[in-house]
Amino acid sequence: MTSQNWDPIEFLMNRRSLVVRDMTEPGPSDAELDQIINAGLRVPDHGRCAPWRIQIVRKEAQGRLGEVFAQAYLKEHPDATDEELEVERDRPQRAPVLLVVTAYPNMERIAKVPVMEQKLSGGALCQNILNGAHALGYAAQWLTEWPVYNSDIKRALGHAADTEIIALIYIGSAPEKPGERARAEYAQVVTEWKSPEDNPVAAGIPPRK
Ligand SMILES: Cc1cc2nc3c(=O)[nH]c(=O)nc-3n(C[C@H](O)[C@H](O)[C@H](O)COP(=O)(O)O)c2cc1C
Numbered sequence: 001m002t003s004q005n006w007d008p009i010e011f012l013m014n015r016r017s018l019v020v021r022d023m024t025e026p027g028p029s030d031a032e033l034d035q036i037i038n039a040g041l042r043v044p045d046h047g048r049c050a051p052w053r054i055q056i057v058r059k060e061a062q063g064r065l066g067e068v069f070a071q072a073y074l075k076e077h078p079d080a081t082d083e084e085l086e087v088e089r090d091r092p093q094r095a096p097v098l099l100v101v102t103a104y105p106n107m108e109r110i111a112k113v114p115v116m117e118q119k120l121s122g123g124a125l126c127q128n129i130l131n132g133a134h135a136l137g138y139a140a141q142w143l144t145e146w147p148v149y150n151s152d153i154k155r156a157l158g159h160a161a162d163t164e165i166i167a168l169i170y171i172g173s174a175p176e177k178p179g180e181r182a183r184a185e186y187a188q189v190v191t192e193w194k195s196p197e198d199n200p201v202a203a204g205i206p207p208r209k
Contacts, residue, residue, distance in 0.1 A: 001032065001137035001173075015131065016178045018139035020094045023172035027096025032136050036171070037099075039132030043125045049106035051118035052125050052166075055157065057098040065092040068156040069147055076150075091147065095170035100157060101126055103164045119166070126167045139174035142167045 006014070028036060037054060045051070057065055066089040073088040074080050092098050105118040126142050133140040147153045148165035155161070191200040 001026070001028070011135065012131075015134055016181065017130065017141040018172075018174045018178050020141045020143065020170045020172075022175060022178075023095040023139055023141070023170060024175050025096050025173060027172050028133070028136060028138055032138075033097060033171075036129055036132035036136065036138075039135070040125045040129035043121060043128050045121045046117050047106075047109050047113040049109050049113055049118050049121070051103060051105045052122040053102045053104050054125075054129075055100040055102075057092060057100060059093070059096065062093040062098055065098075065156070066090060068153055072147070072150045072152040075152065091145070092168070095141075095172035097171040099129065099167070099169040099171070100165060101129075101167040101169060102157075102159055103166050119164075122166045126169060129169055133169075133171050138171050139178075140169060140171045142169050144168065 027033075033056065037056075040054070069088040069091050070085045074085060077084070101122060103119050103122045105115045106113070110118075130140045130142060144165070144167065148168060151161040154163055154165065157165075159165070189202050191202055193199055
């Protein structure tokens with residue numbers, strides 16, 4: 001797949017996710033996936049905590065993960081129909097490549113780098129991965145859905161029950177360019193702070209006294 005030859009600001013202004021149900025082959029090659037992940041690793045990381053882990057789940061392994069999803073779903077919904085279980089089996093298999101991103105806060109550093117900051121770094125990493133995928137011409141979507149909160153699924157992925165899966169990032173190709181999506185309006189969320197006496201926060205939100 002060729003790189004998008006866009007002006008960087010145009011690239012950011014046009015960025016969009018593709019809903020995973022529309023994703024098709026091909027996915028990134030191994031070298032391209034390395035590039036995408038390396039773009040993710042170039043992320044603001046206060047104190048160099050590296051407080052995240054990334055697992056690559058390729059096609060065959062996606063089938064095994066689908067079975068884990070189906071069994072975990074059945075445990076929570078003993079009356080699940082075959083159709084429902086099939087949906088769960090298919091869930092991690094909807095795109096050529098799946099990345100599982102987990103937060104691993106560096107607890108020795110939390111006095112200097114609070115857990116909140118370390119988790120935000122994980123969010124930034126996910127966004128950089130989306131941008132890296134888009135820059136190489138691939139489609140991507142950041143999902144969570146119920147499996148990220150399920151401890152059986154976390155265990156099967158090798159994580160403790162209290163580890164937070166912050167993203168399941170699906171990467172593939174887009175059969176056609178996705179349409180636009182309504183965005184938060186600038187005036188709704190952006191204000192200019194001038195002084196403690198003149199401190200609007202955002203439209204409809206009165207300043208805190
Ligand atoms: C942490 C996080 C979790 C998300 N989980 C879901 C999800 O489970 N299901 C969903 O439809 N969209 C989810 N989204 C939204 C999509 O990633 C994406 O924002 C949406 O498809 C719109 O795409 P775009 O704004 O990137 O163009 C999540 C987004 C974030 C940041």
